[in-house]
Amino acid sequence: MAPTGKDSLLIIVPAYNEEGAVGGVVRSIRMVLPDAPVLVIDDSSLDATQQAARQAGARVLPLPHHLGLGGCVQAGYKLAFELGYQYVIRVDGDGQHDANDIPRIFEALRSSGCEMVIGSRFVAENGSRPGAMRGVGIRFFRMVLRPILGKPVRDPTSGFVGVNRDALQVFSKSFPLEYPEIEALVVLQRRRFRFQEVPCKMHPRTTGRSSITAVRSIYYIVHVLLGVLVNLLKFDSRARRPGRPGETGKS
Amino acid sequence: MDRLLNVLTLASGLLVLLVLISLRRAHIRVEYSVSWLLAAAALLVLSRSHRMLDAAAQLLGISYPPFVLLLVVGCVFVLMFFRYSVILSKLRDDNIALAQRLAILEYHLQSLRSDGSHA
Numbered sequence: 001m002a003p004t005g006k007d008s009l010l011i012i013v014p015a016y017n018e019e020g021a022v023g024g025v026v027r028s029i030r031m032v033l034p035d036a037p038v039l040v041i042d043d044s045s046l047d048a049t050q051q052a053a054r055q056a057g058a059r060v061l062p063l064p065h066h067l068g069l070g071g072c073v074q075a076g077y078k079l080a081f082e083l084g085y086q087y088v089i090r091v092d093g094d095g096q097h098d099a100n101d102i103p104r105i106f107e108a109l110r111s112s113g114c115e116m117v118i119g120s121r122f123v124a125e126n127g128s129r130p131g132a133m134r135g136v137g138i139r140f141f142r143m144v145l146r147p148i149l150g151k152p153v154r155d156p157t158s159g160f161v162g163v164n165r166d167a168l169q170v171f172s173k174s175f176p177l178e179y180p181e182i183e184a185l186v187v188l189q190r191r192r193f194r195f196q197e198v199p200c201k202m203h204p205r206t207t208g209r210s211s212i213t214a215v216r217s218i219y220y221i222v223h224v225l226l227g228v229l230v231n232l233l234k235f236d237s238r239a240r241r242p243g244r245p246g247e248t249g250k251s
Numbered sequence: 252m253d254r255l256l257n258v259l260t261l262a263s264g265l266l267v268l269l270v271l272i273s274l275r276r277a278h279i280r281v282e283y284s285v286s287w288l289l290a291a292a293a294l295l296v297l298s299r300s301h302r303m304l305d306a307a308a309q310l311l312g313i314s315y316p317p318f319v320l321l322l323v324v325g326c327v328f329v330l331m332f333f334r335y336s337v338i339l340s341k342l343r344d345d346n347i348a349l350a351q352r353l354a355i356l357e358y359h360l361q362s363l364r365s366d367g368s369h370a
Contacts, residue, residue: 001362041354063354067347075351079358177347 001037001059003085009036009106010085012076014069015093016043019052026056028099029091036102039079040093043072049093069159070177081165081172089162097160101200105162108198115167115193116185118153119160119200133217140221141182144228149189153197156182160200167193176227179220183227190231255317256298259324263295286334290327297323 003010011029015022022040029038040053044066053060061079063072073090080088087109091097101119108117134157141156159181163171167188176183188195270287273279279287297304297320308316 059358061354061358064350064357067350071347071351075354078351079355082355 001039001083003083006086007110008085009033009087009089010076010080010083011036011038011102012073012080012088012090013038013040013053013058013093014043014072014076014090015040015045015049015053016066016069016072017045017047017049018093019045019047019049021095022049022058022093023052023056025091025093025095025097025099026053026058029102030057032099032102039076041072041076043067043069068178070175070180073180074171074175074177077163077168077175078172081168085168086165087162088168090159092159096202096204098201098203101160101198104198104200105160108196109162109164112196113194114196115164116188116195117162118155118158118195118197119162120155120158120197121200121202122154123197123199137217137221141224144225145182145185148186148228148232149195153185153195155197156185158200158202160202176231179224179227182224183231186228186231190234256304256320259294259298259317259320263291263298266291267295283338286331290331293327294320294324 001010011033013022013025013029018025026038026040029036038058039061040049040058041061042050042053042063044063050060050062061075063075067075076090077088087106089102089105089109091099091102097119105117105119108114138155138157142153145153145156161181161184170187170191170193171184174187176187185195267288270279270284270291274281274284297307301316304316304319307319308314311319311322313319313322
């Protein structure tokens with residue numbers, strides 16, 4: 001799975017107990033991008049996620065114990081960075097992301113020069129509707145992030161994200177470990193990295209369970225707000241320096 | 252007052268004993284036992300020394316001197332719990348980094364094996 005060419009792309013698929021969906025996700029990616037390697041990061045699933053991923057043609061990065069979404073995604077970023085990939089696109093293993101949108105994210109990454117491209121269900125009207133609780137959360141975090149990022153972000157909780165090698169270097173060393181999407185935006189902003197949103201579809205989950213239940217949504221909001229605040233404080237001195245530092249501590 | 256101080260003396264002595272037994276059985280590392288032993292020793296001294304307790308109570312404006320001890324106990328436990336939260340956080344970070352490294356090494360090993368079997 002060695003990267004080839006200056007536009008080498010790796011698709012990473014974090015998965016936990018997704019044996020019912022991950023095979024279909026990998027096959028749909030391989031249909032759209034037959035030459036792009038697909039790496040499923042198995043977060044120590046209790047079911048046959050690894051076997052389903054391998055049977056569908058993916059390589060598997062097996063975590064020895066459950067790390068949660070952030071630790072799982074960061075493991076993929078670390079491997080991609082070590083192997084020398086220029087671009088990485090994350091597609092969730094639950095089948096909510098449409099593989100047909102991957103080329104659009106990849107093209108935006110290559111042509112825009114942005115360090116991060118987010119697949120957003122709100123950039124264009126495409127019929128994708130989040131649940132009521134998630135919708136409230138999205139609107140709340142849009143308001144919180146607007147002054148921090150200096151520009152609006154329509155879908156801050158989207159996990160359909162592409163990054164280039166500069167962002168990969170940062171994320172392989174510092175990545176929020178729980179509920180990483182919103183904090184990751186702040187981590188990048190503190191380094192003066194740019195992001196762009198492109199329209200994409202989101203399908204309703206067909207198997208498995210979301211990691212964010214109604215009960216945990218309050219904890220989610222508090223946790224993410226605190227994470228945003230910590231990241232603002234942590235990297236304030238670095239952000240004032242000229243240039244783009246690539247080194248960081250833990251998040 | 253004396254009864255409360257006696258109870259605290261007994262509790263401090265038991266804590267010292269518990270830490271020493273745990274050390275002997277290697278259930279606790281020396282570096283983590285030092286803070287417990289120091290806290291227990293401080294409580295032991297304060298609970299047996301009326302003069303020090305009265306002086307501390309006067310300094311803090313507390314009319315009932317044994318409350319000083321309870322205040323010290325509360326502060327010590329808050330500090331200890333915070334310290335252990337810091338230690339736990341570091342251990343978790345290290346654990347995650349190790350797990351990721353292990354997974355990556357296993358991935359490389361699998362790649363080498365599959366390359367070798369194809370050769």
